[in-house]
Amino acid sequence: MDNNWFILSDTTQIDSPALLLYKDRVAYNINLMLQIAGDAERLIPHVKTYKMTELVRMQIMRGITKFKCATIAEAEMTAKAGASTVVIAHQLVGPKIERWAQLVQAYPQVEFVSLVDCADAASAYQVVFLRFGLTANVLVDVNNAMDRSGHPVDDQLFPFYQSLFRYPYLRVLGLHVYDGNFRDADFAARKAKSDQAFAGIKVLLEQIRTAGLPEPLVIAGGSPAQTVHTLREGVHISPGTCLVWDWGYGEGLPDQPFQWAGLVFTRVISKPKAGFITVDLGHKAIAAENPIDKRVKFLNLENYRCVSQSEEHLVLEVSDWDNWKVGDALYGVPYHICPTINLYEDAFVIQNGEWVDTWNVIARKRKIAI
Secondary structure: OOOOOOOOOOOOOOOOOEEEEEHHHHHHHHHHHHHHHOOHHHEOOEOOOOOOHHHHHHHHOOOOOEEEEOOHHHHHHHHHHOOOEEEEEEEOOOHHHHHHHHHHHHOOOOEEEEEEOOHHHHHHHHHHHHHHOOOEEEEEEEEOOOOOOOEEOOOOHHHHHHHHHHOOOEEEEEEEEOOOOOOOOOHHHHHHHHHHHHHHHHHHHHHHHHOOOOOOEEEEOOOOOHHHHOOOOOOEEOOOHHHOOOHHHHHHOOOOOOOOOEEEEEEEEEEEEOOEEEEOOOOOOOOOOOOHHHOEEEOOOOOEEEEEEOOOOEEEEEOOHHHOOOOOEEEEEEOOHHHHHOOOOEEEEEEOOEEEEEEEOHHHOOOOOO
16 A cells, blocks of 8 residues: 555645645545445435535446535535435525525426425425425435434324325425434444434334335435445435545544545644644634544654644644754645535645646535525
8 A cells, every 4th residue: 555645746836725635535435435335326425525516526427316415505516517316404494495496496407305304394395485386305304313403203203294295385205314423433333323213214114104105215324324224225325424534434434444535735834942843724724623633634744743723823743843844745634524625615636646636615605606
């Protein structure tokens, strides 16, 4: 294995901090995601991690045509890229409902879907789509033990699901079941927790079938649980981070050998005192929601400690201070890649150590056109 795979042959034209995207590693990760799923039709990958048109198209070229997203802008980007189905994995409120209807109107060839977990939201969807003369495709969002969103798994869940068929401008497609809280490093432990939480979904599915309702689409899990849910017959999986991976998932999910494909590039900008260097990788350049020692792992630096971070600076205590000079480059793996990518307008695409292209992180915007 090439331990220096990340090193660029020429850094003179790349300003720092920067986001580097290693295209061949992304392609490897897409292949592995397909192997885990067993079939491109089972995949509805999430685009929120990378937010780039070109990465959606790389997957479409491999037969993946259905995607999940988190924002209207991500939905618009994915539709423009050529997706057949786009699931907006939120219960939409306020102006977002009308923007969703505008997307449906603007891209009639695309099946747009959103989530619903209560009667208030269903009624709001009905009002807007009635006005547009369109149909809102929905999945019932189920709170499958994560307690973040969704209808609880209780004796009111099936009656709620059944009630949605009375809305003439809603089309009920099935269930959205996200269990991103199960992240045990041990696969057996992760599977046991996911299986326990999914037991209520099995009961719900039986109720739906017994009632003679249409066979539901079931979308379950993200990157951590994809290896669990792929074992469930008829369940679609929606990983996303696995396309670029990060230090956090790489450390916590040893059963999933995806490759780091997105790095941050930074430079030494000061040596303020003996034993300390400062790089230009502040809060504005890497996700900073975790403790300071869980934000970045440098690949070409050993025996160091992150001391402090501010908006533009990251101070490191290093053991080989004399070996570093102002202007030297460091390459880091973010602990959490999703919000890190969101901090950059563009990604520098790297192949064979060369900068070959620049891809716009277009869906970091809250609005593209709609």
